[in-house]
Amino acid sequence: MKNIHNYVEEMFKDVPDSDQKDNIVNDIIQNLEEKVMDLMEQGKSEEDAINKAIVEFGDIEEIKKELKVNQPEKRSKARLHLDFSIWGSLLIIALSIFINFYYTPKTIWFVYPTFAVAWWPLALFYRWLSLK
C-alpha cells in the first residue's frame, strides 16, 4: 500500500500546503486503498490492483483547479510580507542614517545602503501586484 501513498503525495507535490490539501490527500489515499482491497478480493494480485487503481485515477488537474480558488489567501499573505519588508527596510535605513550622522557627519554614505535595501520591499511590491 506504500505505493498508493507515495503516488498520491507525489501528485500533490506542487500544491501549497493547507488543511484542505491534507484532507483531500488523506481521503484519496483511503479511497484508493479501499479500491485496491476490493480488486484483490476479486482475485487480482496486489501489484495489478494497485496499478489499476492508479491508471484509473484520472486527471489530477481537475482537483488542483478546485483547490486553486484560494488566491485571495495567497494575496493577503503577500501583503503581509510586503508590509514586513517596508517596516524592515525603513528600520535599516533609519539606523544607517543615524550611524552616518552620529559617527561620520562629514561624509554622507547612508544613500548607498538605502538603495541596496530598497530592492527588498520593491521586489515584494511587484510580487503583491502580480497576484491582483
Added chain:
Amino acid sequence: MISSDIIRGHLDSIILRLIYEKDRYGYEISKEIGLRTNDRFQIKEASLYAVFQRLEKREIIESYFGDVSHGGKRRYYRITSLGKAYFKEKMLEWQETKEIIDIFMEGLK
C-alpha cells in the same frame, strides 16, 4: 465506456443523486455509479474529488467522519437543504433539456 463531455457536465447531479438517497463515502459513490450503469460509465477518482470540493464550497453538501475502514476514518458526505433544492432544480432543468434535444435527435429516417 463513455466519457463524453455531456456526462461530464452532469457529474454534479449524478453524485448529488446518490448522496440525496443516503449519506455516502467516496469509494461507495464510485462503486455505486459503476454498479447502476453496469460499468457503462465509471467515474474517475480525480473527477469525484473535484466535484466534492466544488459542492462543499457552495454548501450543497457537507462532510463528516463516519465508521472506520482499513485505512482510517471514512469521510461521509451529506446533502444540505440547499443541496436538495438545487438538485430538484437540476432535475427539472434536465427534463426540459432532454425534451428539447429529443426534438432534434429523434424521428429522422
